[in-house]
Amino acid sequence: MTRGITVLLALCLVSAVAYFTASKWAIRHQTLTFYDASRQRPVEIDIAVRRDKEMQAEGGLAELPVAVLNHGNTVKFTEYSFLANLFAARGYLAISIQHDLPTDGPLVTKVGEPYVGRLPVYEKGVANIDFAVTQLKTILPNADYRHLTMVGHSNGGDISMYYAHLHPELIRRVVTLDNLRVPFMIDGKFKTLTFRSEDPVFKTDPGVVPAQEVCDKAGITVVNTQFQHTEMSDRGPTSVKNAIADSLDRFLDDGTASIKPKPVPRGPSAVASAK
Numbered sequence: 624m625t626r627g628i629t630v631l632l633a634l635c636l637v638s639a640v641a642y643f644t645a646s647k648w649a650i651r652h653q654t655l656t657f658y659d660a661s662r663q664r665p666v667e668i669d670i671a672v673r674r675d676k677e678m679q680a681e682g683g684l685a686e687l688p689v690a691v692l693n694h695g696n697t698v699k700f701t702e703y704s705f706l707a708n709l710f711a712a713r714g715y716l717a718i719s720i721q722h723d724l725p726t727d728g729p730l731v732t733k734v735g736e737p738y739v740g741r742l743p744v745y746e747k748g749v750a751n752i753d754f755a756v757t758q759l760k761t762i763l764p765n766a767d768y769r770h771l772t773m774v775g776h777s778n779g780g781d782i783s784m785y786y787a788h789l790h791p792e793l794i795r796r797v798v799t800l801d802n803l804r805v806p807f808m809i810d811g812k813f814k815t816l817t818f819r820s821e822d823p824v825f826k827t828d829p830g831v832v833p834a835q836e837v838c839d840k841a842g843i844t845v846v847n848t849q850f851q852h853t854e855m856s857d858r859g860p861t862s863v864k865n866a867i868a869d870s871l872d873r874f875l876d877d878g879t880a881s882i883k884p885k886p887v888p889r890g891p892s893a894v895a896s897a898k
Contacts, residue, residue: 671711680765693779748782776800825852
């Protein structure tokens with residue numbers, strides 16, 4: 624009988640721990656739409672936040688760090704949940720912003736113009752970020768909007784870096800996934816992590832990624848991957864998303880980051896390919 628009671632108590636304890644662990648790590652997602660009357664356009668955002676951290680902030684016991692996620696061209700703001708959930712799990716208020724509207728013109732390339740003609744797109748992105756942050760300050764005031772972690776894929780990475788050029792005093796760090804146009808800042812005011820693809824189609828413009836010795840001095844961590852440019856969102860394989868998330872997690876912990884190379888296939892097919 625005593626043994627049975629002991630086992631029952633142990634099972635209850637395990638269940639209680641599992642329940643409180645799940646509750647602690649529960650992440651709340653909410654989609655909000657604001658209207659910017661000055662530009663006559665809606666700005667839609669998705670927020671991701673851990674419920675326990677949000678309650679602490681609401682009680683005045685903590686201030687949430689803020690990560691702003693910026694999507695790539697033709698990818699929706701909700702298609703980076705693997706990154707939003709990572710930041711939320713670490714106690715951040717993760718803000719994903721929809722920059723492009725169906726009424727916006729297509730992304731074009733104009734050689735000879737600043738950022739090959741993309742400057743108006745980056746300026747629109749900066750305006751969206753500023754507007755979204757201003758609106759969120761009124762409804763989620765207990766967050767640190769003075770020190771932003773900017774995150775972006777492709778065109779969103781360029782928006783992130785362009786924002787950092789304009790407002791370095793507001794930047795805690797920048798994380799880009801294969802941005803192609805806007806050069807990294809090299810004054811060492813904040814740390815930068817960038818994942819680079821191995822893609823025959825999407826090529827980085829000259830001067831975007833500094834030489835290694837410059838990166839070392841400026842606090843820029845470059846992670847060269849074997850991933851394709853378009854794999855770096857929720858649309859990509861689970862293995863790619865997990866590798867990026869694991870590397871980003873280490874970077875947020877201690878400033879180091881790397882991606883394990885894909886295993887080299889062995890056997891007759893590999894020999895034939897090598898020839």
